[in-house]
Amino acid sequence: MSAMLTAEDLSTEDYRAGLRSWLIERQSALAPYRSTHAATHAELVTLGRQLARELWDADWKRWGWPRDAGGLGGGPLHRAVLYDELGGQGLLLPETDYVAEVLGDATIRFAPEIARKLLADFVSGREIWAQGFSEPEAGSDLASLRTRAVRDGDDYVVSGQKIWTSNGYLADRLFTLVRTGTPDSRHRGISALLIDTDIPGVTIRPLTYASGLDEMAECFFDDVRVPADRLIGAENAGWGVAMFLLQFERGMYAWMRHVWLRGRIRELAAQVKATDTASAEALGRAYQTVCALRARSAATVRRLAAGEMVGPEASADKVLLATAEQTTLDTARQLLFPAFETDPAAEGWRSDWWYTRAASVYGGSGEVQRTILADRVLHLPAEDGRERKG
Ligand SMILES: Cc1cc2nc3c(=O)[nH]c(=O)nc-3n(C[C@H](O)[C@H](O)[C@H](O)COP(=O)(O)OP(=O)(O)OC[C@H]3O[C@@H](n4cnc5c(N)ncnc54)[C@H](O)[C@@H]3O)c2cc1C
The missing domain is CATH 1.10.540 (Butyryl-Coa Dehydrogenase, subunit A; domain 1)
Known part of the structure; x- marks a missing residue:
C-alpha cells in the first residue's frame, strides 16, 4: 500500500x-x-x-x-x-x-x-493506554469523582484512587479524569490528564473477576507529579472531553463488539449444527439482536465520521449492545448444554458468558441508559406523573 x-x-x-x-x-x-x-x-x-x-x-x-x-x-x-x-x-x-x-x-x-x-x-x-475514570464511589455518578489534582508550578500533584480500569495493570499511560475544582464543583471542576504509570507514587494492583479473568486493575495515586502539559483540553473542561469521548465509546466500541459477536454466532452455528426447529429459532433470535446492533451502530459510526455530535440517543446503542451480548451467550449456554457447563473445551464459551454479564454495567449501566432515553429522548413523564426535567 x-x-x-x-x-x-x-x-x-x-x-x-x-x-x-x-x-x-x-x-x-x-x-x-x-x-x-x-x-x-x-x-x-x-x-x-x-x-x-x-x-x-x-x-x-x-x-x-x-x-x-x-x-x-x-x-x-x-x-x-x-x-x-x-x-x-x-x-x-x-x-x-x-x-x-x-x-x-x-x-x-x-x-x-x-x-x-x-x-x-x-x-x-x-x-498500552487505559481509561481511568471510575472510582469506588463514582461510577454511574461520575461527576462525583474525588481524585484530586492540584497545580504546583509546572506540574499537577495527583492523589486518589481509580477502580475497574481495564488493562490497567498492563498500561503505560492512564487517561484519567481528576478533580481540579472545589470538592463540590461536580462536572464543572473536572480535568482530563494523561498519567504515565512509571511515575513515582503510582501503584497499580490487578483485580480478578469471579470468572477468573484478570483484565482489571485498581490504581492509586500518592502525590504523583504529572507535567501540566499532559492536560487534555483546558483545566476544568474535562467533562466536555468525557462527553466527546463517550460518543466513540457508544459508536466505535459497540461496532467492534458486534464484529466479535458475529464471529461467535458463526462458531456457535458450526458447533451446534442446528437441525431442529427450536435450536434454529434460538440461533436466529440471537443473530437478530446482533443485526439490530450492527444496523444501529453503523448509523452512529457514519454520524461520527461526518463530524456530527451524537447525543443522548446513543444510549440506545448501549442497550442494544448489552442485549446482543447477553442474548448471544445465553443462547450458546442453552444450545451447548450440558458441555457448556462442564467440558474443559467449553472454557472459552463460559468465560465469554461471564464477561457478557458486565455488558449491562460497563460504560454506563442499563438502568441509567434507559433513564436517559426516557428523559431526554422520549420525554416520558416521570413514574409519579410529574413532568421530567431536561
Ligand atoms: C467489565 C468492565 C470494564 C470496565 N472498564 C472500565 C474502565 O476501563 N475504566 C473505567 O473508568 N471504568 C470501567 N468500568 C467501570 C464502569 O464504568 C462502572 O462499573 C459503571 O459506570 C457503573 O458504576 P458502578 O460500578 O460504580 O455502579 P453504581 O454506579 O454504584 O451502580 C450500581 C447499581 O445501581 C444502579 N444505579 C446507579 N445510579 C442509578 C440511577 N441514577 N438510576 C437507576 N439506577 C442506578 C446501576 O444501574 C447499577 O445497577 C468497567 C466496568 C466493567 C464491569
Missing part, C-alpha cells in the same frame, strides 16, 4: 477490497491471530499487539488516523471497515484497539500535541 495515497484517493470500498486481498494472501502467516481462547488476558493483549504491529507496518492500520498523529488520513469509517474485515476473516480484534477507539479521537481533538507525539505508539500496539 503506497503511503503517497491520501484518504481522498482511497475510498472505504477500495480500502476494504485491498485489505481483504492482503488478509487472504497472508492467511497462513496470520493463523496465530485466528480468534482463539487465550489462556490469560495478558496473552490475549500480547497477541493483539502483535497483530496491530503487523497491520500498522503494512499501513492498513494507519488509515483512519490523521497524518499529524502518524496516520494516513481518513477516519472512523476506515477503522470500522478494518474491524469488519478482520472479523470476516476469523481474526481477533486487537484488545488495545477497544481502548484506542474510546480515547484516540478525544486525544486528537483536545490535545493535538500529545496526539502528535504519542498516539501512533498507542494505535500501533507499541504502548
